[in-house]
Amino acid sequence: MKLHLDNTASVCDTATECLVIPVFEDGIGKDSAAAVDEASGGRLSAMLKNGDIPAKVGKTTLLHRFAGVAADRLLVVGMGKQEKLTTARFRRACLAAGKVLRDAPLRHCLVCLHELEIEGASRHEALRQAAMAVHGGNYLYTVTKQLKDDSPAPLESATFRAGPELQPALDEGAAFAAGFEKAKMLSDLPPNICTPTYLAHEAEKIKRAYDNVELEVLEESTMAELGMDALLGVSRGSANDAKLIVLRYEGAAENRAPIALVGKGITFDSGGLSLKSGENMMQMKYDMCGAAGVIGAFVTCAQLQLPINVICVVAAVENMPDGDAYRPGDVLTSMSGKTIEVLNTDAEGRLVLCDAITYCERFKPEFVIDVATLTGACVVALGHHASGLMSNDDELADALLRAGETVADRAWRLPIWEEYQAQLDTPFADMKNIGGMPAGVLTAGCFLARFAEDLRWAHIDVAGSAWKWGGNEGATGRPAGLLAQFLIDQAGDG
Ligand code: BES
Ligand code: MN
Numbered sequence: 001m002k003l004h005l006d007n008t009a010s011v012c013d014t015a016t017e018c019l020v021i022p023v024f025e026d027g028i029g030k031d032s033a034a035a036v037d038e039a040s041g042g043r044l045s046a047m048l049k050n051g052d053i054p055a056k057v058g059k060t061t062l063l064h065r066f067a068g069v070a071a072d073r074l075l076v077v078g079m080g081k082q083e084k085l086t087t088a089r090f091r092r093a094c095l096a097a098g099k100v101l102r103d104a105p106l107r108h109c110l111v112c113l114h115e116l117e118i119e120g121a122s123r124h125e126a127l128r129q130a131a132m133a134v135h136g137g138n139y140l141y142t143v144t145k146q147l148k149d150d151s152p153a154p155l156e157s158a159t160f161r162a163g164p165e166l167q168p169a170l171d172e173g174a175a176f177a178a179g180f181e182k183a184k185m186l187s188d189l190p191p192n193i194c195t196p197t198y199l200a201h202e203a204e205k206i207k208r209a210y211d212n213v214e215l216e217v218l219e220e221s222t223m224a225e226l227g228m229d230a231l232l233g234v235s236r237g238s239a240n241d242a243k244l245i246v247l248r249y250e251g252a253a254e255n256r257a258p259i260a261l262v263g264k265g266i267t268f269d270s271g272g273l274s275l276k277s278g279e280n281m282m283q284m285k286y287d288m289c290g291a292a293g294v295i296g297a298f299v300t301c302a303q304l305q306l307p308i309n310v311i312c313v314v315a316a317v318e319n320m321p322d323g324d325a326y327r328p329g330d331v332l333t334s335m336s337g338k339t340i341e342v343l344n345t346d347a348e349g350r351l352v353l354c355d356a357i358t359y360c361e362r363f364k365p366e367f368v369i370d371v372a373t374l375t376g377a378c379v380v381a382l383g384h385h386a387s388g389l390m391s392n393d394d395e396l397a398d399a400l401l402r403a404g405e406t407v408a409d410r411a412w413r414l415p416i417w418e419e420y421q422a423q424l425d426t427p428f429a430d431m432k433n434i435g436g437m438p439a440g441v442l443t444a445g446c447f448l449a450r451f452a453e454d455l456r457w458a459h460i461d462v463a464g465s466a467w468k469w470g471g472n473e474g475a476t477g478r479p480a481g482l483l484a485q486f487l488i489d490q491a492g493d494g
């Protein structure tokens with residue numbers, strides 16, 4: 001989908017398939033919405049007042065041939081109460097608008113949603129968010145499902161009503177949208193297509209698209225030489241070979257320490273011999289959403305050519321039961337030399353991540369941030385709206401929380417106090433891979449922390465936020481936005 005800017009003609013005279021404007025519960029806004037109201041002789045504000053047009057956040061009304069407006073259609077988007085408008089609410093409303101536009105029989109539109117005041121956000125920020133969200137709402141999975149002739153196709157382009165001074169905001173919005181889209185598409189793919197090898201091919205495509213991106217894919221034999229027996233233990237039951245995918249983006253001088261993003265890329269999690277129930281296994285193609293999220297942020301970074309260095313490490317592995325699969329009771333030696341007693345083969349994410357984190361040490365990174373659909377317990381704790389953030393570094397944690405707040409891709413910090421570490425003790429190894437029922441999200445974080453002692457590290461559990469559970473709505477692409485914003489902020493801090 002293409003995004004453009006234009007404000008040359010008057011909004012009511014512009015011929016477009018659909019004009020998209022915001023309204024508030026407490027009245028219409030300024031700029032285009034006010035112009036439409038005036039051109040219609042006050043009809044818009046009258047309909048708002050008598051309740052024909054709902055204005056709660058994300059409510060939409062599609063009107064045809066609205067009086068005084070040259071556009072074929074007018075899409076009126078509710079923003080709730082003016083004084084309560086936050087970036088998160090704005091994003092929700094724009095996303096809803098994007099979905100209506102996708103499902104309506106039209107290809108192009110003129111969007112004025114950013115012409116309002118959001119608490120703590122500039123016009124630049126509003127446009128960036130609107131572009132990102134309209135693009136996001138327009139997403140339609142089509143890889144293994146053809147569009148029927150009679151079903152409306154997504155938008156081909158959206159024009160945002162603004163002058164050239166906001167071009168940088170639009171470009172950023174488009175780059176974020178591209179990152180989110182890549183993350184969603186990879187996540188939504190079925191596990192018989194999206195295997196570790198497939199992810200490696202995707203990385204190859206990204207490398208080819210940018211001059212300053214390098215790629216190395218480590219095969220199982222190389223990983224064995226490096227001593228990654230925790231990661232390889234998980235892979236043993238699968239017919240699909242594991243890949244450690246290492247993408248390197250060079251946007252700054254070689255001597256600037258890179259930021260390492262590590263993604264859990266379990267392309268399917270059956271649980272292994274500790275087999276999941278049918279119900280719990282059903283959505284486990286999404287167990288590579290951490291990988292998709294870091295790849296998405298990497299794409300945004302490369303598209304914006306940010307002046308930083310970034311390394312993206314994806315541990316792409318399938319977790320399957322088999323005669324050769326790893327067993328509960330096995331003790332594995334990780335690349336760090338620490339031994340791990342596997343008591344549940346379904347706690348596999350931490351086993352692949354610990355070796356990927358250790359692998360990052362060689363890059364002497366400024367920060368290491370891992371992202372994973374790691375625990376069901378995170379979903380119990382935070383539900384679907386916040387990702388779980390754990391870190392051994394307050395400054396890093398605060399920067400990540402702030403970035404998430406900025407782009408409405410929010411995380412919430414959870415404690416990984418050393419007191420919790422005792423739950424991982426076992427007489428048979430340096431640690432076990434499960435910590436029991438209490439605070440499952442934290443003991444998973446504590447496990448990873450043991451491999452990041454010498455690093456400034458953060459862990460983001462996206463088990464609840466990376467896809468819409470139950471329904472048919474699919475992946476969200478999170479936390480590609482949070483991470484990309486963090487990278488932008490780091491680039492700004494020079
Ligand atoms: N991929 C799952 C976590 C998960 C479950 C993510 C549901 C999203 C939705 C992970 O590999 C897993 O199975 N974790 C176990 C850990 C337990 C065995 C300690 C879990 O959360 O039940
Ligand atoms: Mn599992």
Ligand code: ZN
Nearest residue numbers: 266269287349
């Ligand atoms: Zn898993």
